[in-house]
Amino acid sequence: xxxxxxxxxxxxxxxxxxxxxxxxxxxxxxxxxxxxxxxxxxxxxxxxxxxxxxxxxxxxxxxxxxxxxxxxxxxxxxxxxxxxxxxxxxxxxxxxxxxxxxxxxxxxxxxxxxxxxxxxxxxxxxxxxxxxxxxxxxxxxxxxxxxxxxxxxxxxxxxxxxxxxxxxxxxxxxxxxxxxxxxxxxxxxxxxxxxxxxxxxxxxxxxxxxxxxxxxxxxxxxxxxxxxxxxxxxxxxxxxxxxxxxxxxxxxxxxxxxxxxxxxxxxxxxxxxxxxxxxxxxxxxxxxxxxxxxxxxxxxxxxxxxxxxxxxxxxxxxxxxxxxxxxxxxxxxxxxxxxxxxxxxxxxxxxxxxxxxxxxxxxxxxxxxxxxxxxxxxxxxxxxxxxxxxxxxxxxxxxxxxxxxxxxxxxxxxxxxxxxxxx
Numbered sequence: 019x020x021x022x023x024x025x026x027x028x029x030x031x032x033x034x035x036x037x038x039x040x041x042x043x044x045x046x047x048x049x050x051x052x053x054x055x056x057x058x059x060x061x062x063x064x065x066x067x068x069x070x071x072x073x074x075x076x077x078x079x080x081x082x083x084x085x086x087x088x089x090x091x092x093x094x095x096x097x098x099x100x101x102x103x104x105x106x107x108x109x110x111x112x113x114x115x116x117x118x119x120x121x122x123x124x125x126x127x128x129x130x131x132x133x134x135x136x137x138x139x140x141x142x143x144x145x146x147x148x149x150x151x152x153x154x155x156x157x158x159x160x161x162x163x164x165x166x167x168x169x170x171x172x173x174x175x176x177x178x179x180x181x182x183x184x185x186x187x188x189x190x191x192x193x194x195x196x197x198x199x200x201x202x203x204x205x206x207x208x209x210x211x212x213x214x215x216x217x218x219x220x221x222x223x224x225x226x227x228x229x230x231x232x233x234x235x236x237x238x239x240x241x242x243x244x245x246x247x248x249x250x251x252x253x254x255x256x257x258x259x260x261x262x263x264x265x266x267x268x269x270x271x272x273x274x275x276x277x278x279x280x281x282x283x284x285x286x287x288x289x290x291x292x293x294x295x296x297x298x299x300x301x302x303x304x305x306x307x308x309x310x311x312x313x314x315x316x317x318x319x320x321x322x323x324x325x326x327x328x329x330x331x332x333x334x335x336x337x338x339x340x341x342x343x344x345x346x347x348x349x350x351x352x353x354x355x356x357x358x359x360x361x362x363x364x365x366x367x368x369x370x371x372x373x374x375x376x377x378x379x380x381x382x383x384x385x386x387x388x389x390x391x392x393x394x395x396x397x398x399x400x401x402x403x404x405x406x407x408x409x410x411x412x413x414x415x416x417x418x419x420x421x422x423x424x425x426x427x428x429x430x431x432x433x434x435x436x437x438x439x440x441x
Contacts, residue, residue: 035375038382043375049382050074059388074385076306081396084313085403104303116142152188152202152209159190159211160428167428169421173413174210174229180410181318183233186210191217191428193435195342197228199235208236214432215345218355218422219362220334222413227323227331230411234315302387309392313400320401324409332398333366336376340365349436355422355429 023032025042032040032048041048052067059066115138122135164171171189178185186199186208194213201208210232220228320328334341344361351357369376377395384393391397422429 033375035372035379038379041378041382043378046378049378051382053382056383059386069387070385073387073389074382076387077309077381077385077392077396080306080310081392081400084310085400112142112145115145152207155188155190155200155202155209155211158194159192160431162189162191162425162428167421167424169417169424173226173411173417173421174233176411177226177229177322178233180322181230181233181237183236183318184208186233186236191425191432193432193439195338195345197232199232201236214355214425214429215342215358215436216334218358218429219341219345220331221327222415222418223323223327223409224331224334225323225418226409226411226413227319227328230322231315231319231328231331234318235311238311238314238318305388305390308390312391313397316397316401320404320407322410325401325404325407327409328401329398332394332401333373333377335394336373336380336398337366337369340369346436346439349433352433352437354433355426 027047028045030044034040119135119138188209190211195215196213341362345358348357380393380395
């Protein structure tokens, strides 16, 4: 809505959405302003303000670089190189601890060094890479198969062929307003999870674009899904946790015990902070590369589903709260997927005039050094700035209806889950 005030730079009317501080939609004055309402990242306002400024600058610079390039490409950027190098060093350290532990354990049986070896092996086991488990996904989602959902799997096959990506090994349906892909285990099983509230709210070509984007994560080189880098992040977090002084333990008796405990807390706390900062640095560096990977996946969304469908898809994410709210309302009222889609369409039509402002606002509210995704408005803007791409895969209304009919039982399970949830 208009604030009734004029921009001090270009005299255009300023606007404000969602209680945000006013900005100018014409020259974007004050768009990079740090908001009081932002969720604190460290709790110190002066630190959070500077981190936001840095994140905003890095995000805008990356967007401009990609917009002006002939086409985005998976390149060995400095952030990616640094992430992989640091990850290799960390995992080599864990491997060295394990080797040393085994050597000391078997060096001379029934000697004190065996205990040291056993301790080192225990430390290496605790620090072992966590590569994810499929069971963790199945706790919150239901697996689909080709027998009961042939139309969906046929569409996935078409999208994978058009995008030049592998097909997922497992396809899950959840109750979240989201969609995601993951790679789990040493075998790196590819898992695609579709959130029913989001999936049912999209039109046919938006669904194609969504699949194009998600399957794009299998080929865009995202460091979050790399075997080495994914393991390194979990290892650093485990090290910081182990070194953190435990304030809940029983305090030692005697002066010597108290002094020793204070020294242990001091050393452990210092090391925990250093490792924590190293973990933070790894996250910050990797997130820059992850955002670039998201843009590359967006390109596949436009290639497969068409540019206009990809843009509408990202605009749907901008309106996440409004669409999710009406879908849950219909679910609580006992209505199925058809009602969800109708309610979502009405909500999107009502908010359509505000989409341009929401795109701009996302550049302020979603800019963060911890963000794995670039601001949603920039994602739509990058697709819009490139030549229009026609859809490589077309999903008809009849095919969508057939797909939803095959998934009806799964939608009903999600409806009951949404209705039972307390919000």
